[in-house]
Amino acid sequence: MIKHESIETNAGLLIVLTLIVISIGGLVEIVPLFFINDTVEEVEGVRPYSALELRGRDIYQREGCYLCHSQMIRPFRDELLRYGHYSLAAESKYDHPFQWGSKRTGPDLARVGNKYSNEWHVAHLVNPRDVVPQSIMPNYPWLLEADLDYSDVQDRMRALKMTGVPYSENQQEFERNVAEFGPAIAEKLDILRAEETLMQQALANDYDGQRSRITEMDALVAYLQVLGTMVDFSKYDEGYFADFR
């Protein structure tokens, strides 16, 4: 037996034993969820982000939007009335790291996709007070000026692929994606064509209102506009989701 006194007088040992005790608490809470079949709901529609949306998500993280915005609508009446359907675990299964958060200086953004127009997002991000006079959100005017750097987008997708996100890098994986997500989306998940599909999406939708350029604003608005829109809730009975808890 180690004596209490020898633990207290040996900082290294104290640290190691403290870590062990704390991890037991964490493991007991978290690990079973990996094995319980009902943790992640079976729903159609959830797909990995396209290359452009992925870059938008990186910018979201770089700018620290998560410090003020959560992306997790909890199953409470008031949240439902304000933000829409509560978030499903399945909706963030391709998010690494997830953006659930708990700090809500601003509203939850889990279902902000398609709620506002692209023009609104651009005006709001450049100076929130132009559209919401009482807003305390900071200005992000540089997003409209900075050209989007997507030279490393393939590497970013490869890194996510290692964590299990189904981006494709060869014909076999591509065909698996066609079977699972359909041909149009499978194309957007193809790492080898990432730069091409990124440009296509940005030019076709012109999120930032500047047709000739692809800016960081294009990427961020593309990301915001897809949040919470992947699952078509009209396809499911409400009680269906209760089976997964």
Next chain:
Amino acid sequence: MSETKAKTQGQVVQTTGHAWDGDLQEFNNPLPTWWLWAFYATVVFAVVYWIFYPAWPVGGTFTKGVMNTITFTDSDGSQKTTHWNTRSLLLKELQEGKHAARSREYTEKVAGASYQEILADPEMMEFTRSMAKGVFGDNCAACHGAGGTGVVGLFPNLADDAWLWGGSVEEIETTLREGRYGFMPAFKSALTDRQLDDVASYVLSLSGEAVDADAATRGEKIFQTSEGGCYYCHTSSGTGLKSQGAANLTDQIWTVADVSGAATPEDRKAAVKRVISNGVDRRMPAWSERLSDAQIKLLTVYVHELGGGQ
């Protein structure tokens, strides 16, 4: 750990046995009894909780708790019973909770009534106002402002009497359900700078603004012929086609051009000219998927009343 005793204020007390700097010691008093019992109580509570609520993982599933189920009405109308969980709890609260019970009576009444009946019934209007105000704040205020007054150039004022797409309840409902796309082409390459000046003068003259008469006459020709083609959408009288969402140019109410914010006649002309050269491209999102039928109905009545209706 060796334990020793120390004397303090005449009493003998347990110490932890450590001694620092020769004589510095730490008391080792027993835990207070109330604390100890509270601790045992939490242990007992945990065991009871494990029995009645979802708790322990077992293989691919978990213990669901005994004698603790929730029954609610599913979307297809059938009764569904599940083990205790927050999602079922929410559904049940939405159907049977305190708030639901209080508002159901009115929600059903409003849902079943025609617009004419709602508008004529002060009690239903009172309810509509209070419910719709919240929905408007959560979904519409970011663009149209909390009071519906909008932002000149970006989002139209809903609290005035002018409607781009029509101010009847039916037209407003269509606007909300399907969204609207306000589009006018940019004329900066089709018309010269001088022509833009002239047609801007004519547009201002339509709402009674004092302008250079010669310029306005030249502008009228551009407006009313295929040279500018303005009359396709704004009509030859300038009152605007509702089916295109084209603004009424004769009413002194400006929704895109910042005329009211301009101090001098030159600034007013510049504001109108800017709109004509750059065109308009703005969208009202569609709400039929995000909001329920009842919410859209409440909002329609609310917006109709905000703008004095039609």
